[in-house]
Amino acid sequence: MLEAHPKETGRGAVTPRGDAYDVLVIGGGINGVGIANDAAGRGLRVLLCEQHDLAAHTSSASSKLIHGGLRYLEHYEFRLVREALGEREVLLHKAPHIIWPLRFVLPHRDHLRPRWMLRAGLFLYDHLNRRTTLAASRALDLNGQGPLQASIRHAFEYSDCWVDDARLVVLNAMQARSLGADIRLRTRCVKARREGEGWQVDLQDAAGAVHTVRARALVNASGPWAARVIERVADNRSPHGVRLVQGSHIVVPRMYPGDQAYILQNSDQRIVFVLPYEERFTLIGTTDREYQGDPSTVHPSEEEESYLIGVVNEHFKRQLRREDICHRYAGVRPLVDDEDANPSAVTRDYTLTVQDAEGQAPLLSVFGGKLTTYRRLAESALERLAPWFKDMGPAWTASHALPGGNFESAAAYLAQLQRQYPWMEQDVLARYVRSYGTLCQSFLRGCNAAEDLGEAFGAGLTEREVKYLREREWAVTSDDVLWRRSKLGLHLTESQKARLATYLGESQTVSS
Known part of the structure; x- marks a missing residue:
């Protein structure tokens, strides 16, 4: 069982002096709260502002998985997969209340990826990083039994993890607050300007009042709004283009007994997850399509819903109709634009950039990233900021439980x-x-x-x-x-x- 950070008891928590902070984080998604939490635990004075609620957008619109990303192996993203596989074990121990193991069934279909390729991919998945808790992959002979179509006779089974994505965000924010961070929700960063050795930042609260605070470093973890914050708020040029990719999910009444999940291959080379959800439901997703518009107003399209239903119906005996959908949601993933024509092939890895204007106060921006690697991303962000904070403490998040996670089983x-x-x-x-x-x-x-x-x-x-x-x-x-x-x-x-x-x-x- 992991212990809580010593400062979570309230002893020694850092409190800001007036309106002066070391680090101001823009964005209350998983990357923003992860960075704020890590920084607060290292003894820095931290303020996090979020224009809406915690996890209001991308971070609550995921497939709810802590996973290595089996399909990323096809795009040769070995570093990302290795890091993510290692994080599964770390996060399982940090948050056993909201993260737990999940077995995935990968049906084999003759006209898609050959069995040798699936077996080789799963061998890599089992061995790219140390695995101490999760069971290894294995082959299955279905013989027409179970919920899948009788024509699907072979499959593979492997391990990943389930997560309550929005609660992962909330718990990180709670831990950051317990360590002295100032968490301001429904507060928008309207302007940031360098003055002297730091930033002067104007924050607008829900009532419309504007408050000015000072910070030695600015962290832009605003997800789909990252480039806009750099250009319109901080008056800088974005070093990367951001490609917005919409992912949609549907929820239907529970389709099959058992706790296993399914990962379905489709003829367009994409995959669709079918996941047990909230005891009585099944969660199906996700899609990949280019998105233009306000990320806060994204909704699943009828075309996406029909796509997901079609993929499921090709695999399962039980046939779905649009009338079966009882809930739907969509999110926008902000990915670094690598100019790949296929949205599914755009890297899910993260990129961190620091703009310091010839030694002036730094602006660190986060591009990309995924739930599974948020903690490592936060550590990398603090490493990038280390030259400005030479007295900050060491990395600590790998060995401390999130709030509520301090129990044996x-x-x-x-x-x-x-x-x-x-x-x-x-x-x-x-x-x-x-x-x-x-x-x-x-x-x-x-x-x-x-x-x-x-x-x-x-x-x-x-x-x-x-x-x-x-x-x-x-x-x-x-x-x-x-x-x-x-x-x-x-x-x-x-x-x-x-x-x-x-x-x-x-x-x-x-x-x-």
């Missing part, structure tokens, strides 16, 4: 909660374990009966939990609660969602 902790709260339903306690880990004690403490949890909004969501999310996890809206702090939006009825919105003082319609 999920099963043992669930059993402990059942002994503590025997009057609670087991499926609710199980959700607490896989969402909060030990953090759930923050809102369960002192409760001796269901009435102590306050109003019940449905699907096990209670007033106590909602108050905790508002007070400790920055939740403001129903969407924050139902789609980013949890996935209970899939389980509540429309009337229950409306009641929650009323409780939160909302007038707008909740997403579905």
